[in-house]
Amino acid sequence: MSQTVFAPWSDPDQKPLIQFKGVTKRFGDFTAIDDLTQDIYEKEFFALLGPSGCGKTTMMRMLAGFEAPTKGQILIAGQDMARVPPNKRAVNMMFQSYALFPHLSVWDNIAFGLKREGKDKDTISARVDEMLRLTRLSKFAKRKPHQISGGQRQRVALARSLAKAPKLLLLDEPLGALDKKLRQDTQFELMDIQEKTGTTFVIVTHDQEEAMTVASRVAVMDEGQIIQVATPDQIYEAPNSVYVADFIGDVNIITGRATPQGDKIAIAWAEGQPDILGSTPKTITPGQEVHFAIRPEKVGISVDEPQEAGNKLQGKVLDIAYLGNISTYHVELPTGHVIKAQTANTRRISRRHITWEDMVWLSWTDTAGVVLDR
Numbered sequence: 001m002s003q004t005v006f007a008p009w010s011d012p013d014q015k016p017l018i019q020f021k022g023v024t025k026r027f028g029d030f031t032a033i034d035d036l037t038q039d040i041y042e043k044e045f046f047a048l049l050g051p052s053g054c055g056k057t058t059m060m061r062m063l064a065g066f067e068a069p070t071k072g073q074i075l076i077a078g079q080d081m082a083r084v085p086p087n088k089r090a091v092n093m094m095f096q097s098y099a100l101f102p103h104l105s106v107w108d109n110i111a112f113g114l115k116r117e118g119k120d121k122d123t124i125s126a127r128v129d130e131m132l133r134l135t136r137l138s139k140f141a142k143r144k145p146h147q148i149s150g151g152q153r154q155r156v157a158l159a160r161s162l163a164k165a166p167k168l169l170l171l172d173e174p175l176g177a178l179d180k181k182l183r184q185d186t187q188f189e190l191m192d193i194q195e196k197t198g199t200t201f202v203i204v205t206h207d208q209e210e211a212m213t214v215a216s217r218v219a220v221m222d223e224g225q226i227i228q229v230a231t232p233d234q235i236y237e238a239p240n241s242v243y244v245a246d247f248i249g250d251v252n253i254i255t256g257r258a259t260p261q262g263d264k265i266a267i268a269w270a271e272g273q274p275d276i277l278g279s280t281p282k283t284i285t286p287g288q289e290v291h292f293a294i295r296p297e298k299v300g301i302s303v304d305e306p307q308e309a310g311n312k313l314q315g316k317v318l319d320i321a322y323l324g325n326i327s328t329y330h331v332e333l334p335t336g337h338v339i340k341a342q343t344a345n346t347r348r349i350s351r352r353h354i355t356w357e358d359m360v361w362l363s364w365t366d367t368a369g370v371v372l373d374r
Contacts, residue, residue, distance in 0.1 A: 008041035017042040020036050022071065025067060025070050040202065044201070045203070050221035052206065057204055060170050065084065069082075102144065110159045111124050114163055150178055154174065154177075158174075169202070175210065208249065215232060228244045251294070258286070259286050260284055276311055300341065310368075314359060315334070318330045319356070320356065325345055329360070
């Protein structure tokens with residue numbers, strides 16, 4: 001049975017749930033969001049990723065209704081949100097601090113919004129129990145927030161946000177307060193809950209690993225603009241700029257001048273060094289400055305000169321970072337450039353044969369890297 005791929009953004013018949021149309025947001029002289037147009041679809045887990053101050057939280061606050069755009073329109077389910085106050089939007093926001101009521105039990109925290117809406121007792125009870133099951137908190141229902149762990153408090157905040165069945169849930173750095181191991185477990189829980197409820201999630205994070213784990217699509221932001229929106233694998237394998245390549249994961253970037261050679265491109269990058277061969281669907285003019293980006297795991301490292309390699313360079317091992325499952329070698333070329341190569345540690349430690357100061361060969365195929373023109 002072939003599984004259908006979830007990709008409403010590539011189906012022209014799908015209507016977006018959220019539309020940013022030419023949205024600009026200024027605070028005095030500072031432009032936080034700069035003429036931004038972006039669609040987000042129903043049931044998406046959409047991540048806004050970028051460094052502090054890139055505008056991702058401003059985007060989210062405008063969606064929630066806490067900020068109004070200076071220019072442009074925000075539509076949710078086809079309705080212009082300009083005059084719709086936060087409490088009238090089918091949107092809920094989960095804050096980093098969780099903002100739980102310390103004097104109320106877990107059960108009452110989750111029920112709070114439903115009680116305010118004046119729902120009847122049975123409806124509230126059924127919904128809260130459903131949310132407790134969904135977030136695996138049933139046995140903690142009577143406890144107060146201070147009597148449960150940080151990860152459990154995070155799930156209470158999530159259950160409370162989802163209790164009112166919003167169309168859209170906004171998560172602002174939701175896992176920021178958790179330690180690494182718990183964050184990773186919670187990321188999978190979030191994905192599971194998002195899938196079960198079918199709610200559209202928009203998450204703001206500066207943690208690239210988190211965005212790449214949870215999201216159906218990632219929007220990489222910089223200075224109030226979205227630089228690239230794509231699925232996590234596309235962002236990683238086919239970044240559209242040096243900024244995106246560098247922001248996501250580890251990467252080597254070599255800058256040089258390009259000469260087209262048939263369907264390949266030769267990049268002259270240093271005196272006395274062989275050209276780097278790459279391939280790109282883009283039209284590159286002779287002599288144009290380009291940046292060649294290649295991930296360390298795509299660079300082979302060996303003591304002996306490889307015979308069949310599209311690209312090979314010789315250098316000296318400067319540093320080795322041993323990370324348990326992988327080792328990263330920092331290799332200095334005669335030009336002073338340092339290239340990282342990564343290998344999986346499938347063998348026991350005694351079998352590793354490349355060490356500091358060794359002369360080694362780096363090699364990769366002509367399709368292993370990406371040629372970028374910006």
